[in-house]
Amino acid sequence: MELVDSMLAGNEQSLARLITLVEREAFEVPEIMSRIYPSLGKAYSVGFTGPPGGGKSSLVDRLTAVIRGKGFSVGIIACDPSSPFSGGAVLGDRIRMQQHYLDKGVFIRSLATRDSRGGLSRAARGALKLMDAFGKDFVLVETVGVGQTELDIVDAADTTVVVLVPEAGDAIQTMKAGLLEIADIFVVNKADREGADSLVSELEKMLHQSPKQEWWDVPAMTTQAVNDIGTEELYQNIVSHREALEQTGRLALHRQRQRKGEFIQTIQHRLMARIMKLVETDGSMMASLEDVEKGKTDPYSASMEILTNKTLLHNWLAELEREN
Template sequence: MTAPATPASATTSATARLIDDLRAGKPAAIARAVSIVENHRAGFDRILATLHASVGRARRVGITGPPGAGKSTMTTLLAKTLRAEGKRVAIVAVDPTSPFTGGALLGDRIRMESIALDPGIFIRSLATRGSLGGLSSATREVCDVLDAAGFDVILIETVGVGQSELDVARAADTTLVVLVPESGDSIQTLKAGVMEIADVFCVNKADRPGSDRLRNDIELMLGLRGGPASLDLPAHHGVDLTALAKDPEHREFVKDVMNPARAARRAAAGEQSDRWTPPVLQSVAAKGEGIDGVLAALDRHFRYLEASGQLRERRRTRLRERVVEVVEQKVRQRLWTDAATNAWVAGHLEAMEEGTETPFGVADALLARSGALLTTTNG
């Protein structure tokens, strides 16, 4: 005998209780809501829609860098420091996917054992599940749940996949890139992607040889990227730097032109409302050294975002990208789960094979015939 279906009213009531418990800060409810949203179980969109009005209060900090850079140690120490300031902290640790279960391997959870029992810290591991951008595809949705649950800061630690690890910049307000002296990181400073996503750089394991050189390499690249125009020097051809160097008003600027790394370091140290130059810091996270400086830089960047209007712009961009993602998901689901659509495409395979039709033409025709399917609201 078939069991009776759960009434919609009962499901709605259960979801309402779950959301009430989540807003009350109950860990079990937060964990359950995260699981529902991460796995796109029935009702996940209802949960996200209900929580949406409460999203936007938490600061989101992305922590990325190559494997072995000390990201988990850095994340743990940042969480401890934030807790000492009285803030509630959520950590989203993206781990590699288990080839057997499809879940996260939980390596980060093991490394964060020292803070796992703190009631003001919530740690969740997410599996990448094939995503090449360093984050799970559900990371931003999970962050929305944690944001609505009342956490003050959300730390998003990526899996550490290298140059393709750029999605974190789209999910976070501030991105911290952690590097180490070895492993060829000086070469990575030349990669445009890593240079452009970083709001703060940190050379970790700074007690190892090559730390100062790596820091100088990063600052040199930042100075070259900024160019002389960022130094507020007279901007016309034929500027006599020798003459300017004798002028006390421009002496420091001339030194910056001759030494772009110095220029980047000076720019990063200033509180400017019109532009941000990423500071390049050093730390030895295993010994707890340099963490206060990193947190101070993250705080300073957040103040810059608020003062410049970039915080609102970044979050508006995130909302727009979310709409695009949802539309793509819904279109994909409606088209490719529709038997008639799949049969129609199959009917054109022979013509495409013979060359009398092209995939582009078939795609245009498919969109033209699918209007009703794509615009009909599901009951």
């Protein structure tokens, strides 16, 4: 594929276009992914997640400056939510990153979540791979503003940074499962506001009582992104976490797990798409869908009806033969 070759040769436009193809789930995607597969695994990915308005974009912006200062190149993937009503989106993370617009060593791409619910666009992992193949040393992935359970970032990033604000909560909040369990590094941003130190100390107590693992002490630190305070320390913490992962052989294990998860999710997603397409083209199956909608049939028996439907399997096979 010409596009892949020119991307691998360093063409930004081709990289951008390939990300678009991944976003659209174009039919070329499997071929693209297999073509870049040999070039993968060099980039180190860092995920940033946390509630909306916590300063994730600003932090990514400042951290990018630090990383560029060390001579490394950076890719940024910034996710923002799609409207459940219109399907549209306002992608406004880039606006915090203006200092890097003209830096050839920084590539920023905004992605809408479209129909994904886990805080990341479904295309984020594909975009990450493309940026890796393109030769970026670091890829920083920013999730949408999340609540407590949108945790997809763990399956995409090598190091996960959870960004909180001083008002994020008291001791009980820090004990809750979900978001606060996935942090490899805690950042309490906007630390010029009241409560930052006490939140850090609550986090530390929680971490002390319930350590994530014995080989890595999750640090809880404060930053002020807009004043560029704490960003160098954040970089050092990321580097330390990377070293810990590498020295204990866990980076390879972590990536193994991610690959497995991605494999299963890809199958689930494509399978579902395929089945729905077949259902939509079959009158009798559409009729049973309608019965479910109207409450005439229960969803369980209707779904069994569809999954054991021989016409569906037959049409599926016929479609496969046509495609080959």
